[in-house]
Amino acid sequence: MNRTTNKLNLNNIPLLVENLSSKPLDERIRRLPKVIIIGVKKCGTRALFECLKLHPLIKAPGPEPHFFDRNYHRGLYWYRSMMPATKEHEITMDKTPRYFVSPDVPARTYNMSPNTKLVIVVRDPVIRALSDFTQAVSKHEVESNMTFRRRVLRRDGDTNIHSSIVQTGIYVRYVTNWLKYFGSSNIHIVSGEEIVTNPLAVLGTVQDFIGVEREIDGNLIYFNKTRGFPCIRILKLKSTTKCFGETKGRNHVQTDSTTLKRLNDFYRPFNQYSICLN
Ligand code: A3P
Numbered sequence: 001m002n003r004t005t006n007k008l009n010l011n012n013i014p015l016l017v018e019n020l021s022s023k024p025l026d027e028r029i030r031r032l033p034k035v036i037i038i039g040v041k042k043c044g045t046r047a048l049f050e051c052l053k054l055h056p057l058i059k060a061p062g063p064e065p066h067f068f069d070r071n072y073h074r075g076l077y078w079y080r081s082m083m084p085a086t087k088e089h090e091i092t093m094d095k096t097p098r099y100f101v102s103p104d105v106p107a108r109t110y111n112m113s114p115n116t117k118l119v120i121v122v123r124d125p126v127i128r129a130l131s132d133f134t135q136a137v138s139k140h141e142v143e144s145n146m147t148f149r150r151r152v153l154r155r156d157g158d159t160n161i162h163s164s165i166v167q168t169g170i171y172v173r174y175v176t177n178w179l180k181y182f183g184s185s186n187i188h189i190v191s192g193e194e195i196v197t198n199p200l201a202v203l204g205t206v207q208d209f210i211g212v213e214r215e216i217d218g219n220l221i222y223f224n225k226t227r228g229f230p231c232i233r234i235l236k237l238k239s240t241t242k243c244f245g246e247t248k249g250r251n252h253v254q255t256d257s258t259t260l261k262r263l264n265d266f267y268r269p270f271n272q273y274s275i276c277l278n
Helices: 004-021 047-053 072-081 097-103 105-113 126-139 149-151 165-168 170-177 192-197 200-212 259-277
Strands: 035-039 091-095 117-122 187-191 221-224 229-234 239-242
Touching: 035 047, 035 097, 035 105, 035 187, 047 117, 047 192, 047 200, 047 229, 072 105, 097 105, 097 165, 097 170, 105 170, 117 170, 117 192, 117 200, 126 165, 126 259, 149 165, 149 259, 170 187, 170 259, 187 192, 187 200, 192 200, 192 229, 200 221
Parallel strands: 035 091, 035 117, 117 187
Antiparallel strands: 221 229, 229 239
8 A cells, every 4th residue: 555545544533433423322332532731741741631531521541642742554444453442422632742743743644633622731841841851861861871951952051942842942942833733712721830740730621622521539539648739539449549650749850950951941932932832
């Protein structure tokens, strides 16, 4: 099959899926996601995703499918096969933070459905960069002598705009790319800081955006003082709780104040612009 034929097939698939959804309402079938948490990496996407899954109508796959960035060649049937089986009135949700920064993904997502609802979590980009670098160090993805300063600043002390860790925090650049395809009513931006300090308020607005009743409440989410983060109560299993893994809420690598100031100054104009988008 050549590339052109493959593209045509991909575009036809949403129609086929709609035909499938004319089956009886209580029948469970796999459906393409209506809601996607598209990013941003290290801003609290996992916490938001896990909390939203507590809603009785929101269903999601386990691993990140990475369909639009890494597996697009497999086609929408493959993507759908990764999703859990749901009833007509239930909402399928995906989370793949890499979508946010991948240039081709907005158009591809739009081609699947222009009505897709997109959730973006943002966080202070300097802290996000520290978190991202800390993760890269722990996964041995950076050379052992690499420091945060050397990763984000050039030798002359200016910000290294070629570093992906720096680029990811220029949120407005990527949001603009998504806005070329989706209206602002399809995009909901969430504060990663607020997911920690006021999770129920954040979850309330996200449930409104998705269009489901607010059902995630203080019985399901509580603040775990030991972890320093909100955690989940699993009501079905009495007194069982679930916090997010060791890889969340790590101590960040240390760096010097000049580096932090340089990065803060770099992001300031971009941050002000992205606030206008909200
Ligand atoms: P740190 O590890 O830098 O603290 P993501 O899931 O997008 O990779 O984001 C990871 C970040 O989610 C963590 O960054 C942490 O601060 C944040 N977070 C938000 N709510 C959390 C929660 N309830 N439990 C753990 N981490 C949470």
